[in-house]
Amino acid sequence: MLKQLILENWKSFRYAELPLDPLTVLIGTNASGKSNVVEAFEFLQRVTQGQNIEAALAGDKILSSIRGGVEWAALKPETEFTLKFLVQGDDEHTDYLYAIKIQTQPVVIVIREFIQILDVENSDSLIEFSIKDKDSFIPIRSALNTLEGSGTATGSGVITIAKKYQLKNVDDVSKRIRNITNLVIKALEKTFVLNPIPSKMRSYSLLSDTLESDASNIAGVLAALTDKRKNEVESILSAYIKDFPEGDIQKVWAEKVGRFGTDAMLYCQEEWKPGHITEIDARTMSDGTLRFLAIITALLTRPESSQIVIEEIDNGFHPSRAELLVRILREIGSKRKIDILITTHNPALLDALSPEIVPFVVVAHRDKETGESKLTLLEEIDNFSKLFASYSLGDMTTKGAIERSLSHNE
Incomplete structure (x- = not known):
């Protein structure tokens, strides 16, 4: 399962973190950056399906272009972007962070691709190993055949992995790295953008x-x-x-x-x-x-344990059906262990969210000084408690109360 998305110089974002929960709701005004978040998942979906990096951005005879194509994939005036996905590990003490850094100009190439093994308790990186591809255009899909342990500040990759997992030789370490990479690939492959x-x-x-x-x-x-x-x-x-x-x-x-x-x-x-x-x-x-x-x-x-992303989920639905839609997402998602990320403008759908969903509502907004997009948990807005006491979630959006509060925070 995916636990977090990190955007670095991706489209309108300088840096942003998006926690991924069983039901994550992304809200925000027009042009706030919601679609850019969805397109990060769409890019990932294309890459893990084996698409060439340039085609994944610019499209080809079969694929449509991600908005802006290669030219606008990186935040101007940057010519590189990085996407990171935190993947739940195979034990409760460890997670895996997959990262891919792409150069968009003058040519489109993968600059770096790696996986970090993280300690869940303190988020420290225990070890990092690179994923190398023979042509630097089709990344992680071919990673299992081209893995290489690399040294880090904590010491040799091979030694560190051997100690952590109590492995005795290089072959065992290599096998462990392949198992980790396979787990990460499977988690990424289960990401699905539905439109x-x-x-x-x-x-x-x-x-x-x-x-x-x-x-x-x-x-x-x-x-x-x-x-x-x-x-x-x-x-x-x-x-x-x-x-x-x-x-x-x-x-x-x-x-x-x-x-x-x-x-x-x-x-x-x-x-x-x-x-x-x-x-x-x-x-x-x-x-x-x-x-x-x-x-x-x-x-x-x-598949179970998938991540489904749906932009403007309520598009075409009567407001009276919002409660039904939320109930279905929660019932089937919980039963099949499917995490869901949705974006919405619909006040009726926001009002249909029960109070326990509020901690999983994320607001996309623009920094008034830089114009860059940001992501903020709704509960982390300074006067959220006062807002929640005065308005429903739907009223907060229609009356612009969230945007005013964020503006005062900056």
Whole structure:
């Protein structure tokens, strides 16, 4: 699991830390930096899928460009940026910090890539080892074949790792490093940025094991499940979707279609008046219904212990459905051990958050002197207690109380 994201010279951020919890809510005004945070995860997702660094930023024939491409990836006038991800270790005393430093000008290359082994109790770095790639363009995906222990201020990498894990020889140390790197890679690979595009979800899709970021293959993913798992997932989808529209959707399912059964379509049964059930396919479903189904499908089909990132999660949803959405995120996320990061502008959704979620609300905002983006935990705003006593979370955002308080803090 990922525990923290650190941004250094990434887009509008000079330096920022984002804690990642079971449900992290990122709020802020327009152009405050929320999308830049999401794009850091999108860049990571592309890199761990094996994309060339330049293509991961600028796009190619298949990928769209991350906003600003290579030119605006680093905070101006810098020509380098660093992304760091804190990964939960394989024991309660140790975490792993993965870092990748990229040069954007005059050419795009990986300057440095490493993993630090951290002591959880005091956050000290016990040891650091470099990850080297033969061409410096495709990083951690090829790391398992190119690991090399490196010396640090605490002594030789090999000696330090040997002592910490009570290993007897270099081969054991090498094996341990590979195990750590494999754990980090798996954690990073489980990061998934979901941006459902209803227009792409309405078409027939090929059977698939993995949901696309735009959810265009939702029907293919559901239809490809084993019969038992398909029944489970579609039953949960059908149960939740009943409370979403004004009318009553009785059932949601996907079916294989065509002579060879390699494609699929999404269907549902609607009952807009008692006793009159109509079957429709995705081509007729509303944008909101399709986005809602995509979110639940991602929660149900992504691997356990994943990180799902959803920007403007409430886009297309009626405010009265905010409470339902929050309940679903918490119920399925908790059951499947999936951590969720969402961004939102919606006062209704913020008001639907229970008090125990407040410590996990993070505010993106701009420094009034430098114009750089910052991330601040809502609870760390100086007069937050007074604000919370006077306003609901939704009112704080609509009345601009949070921004005024942050401005006074600076």
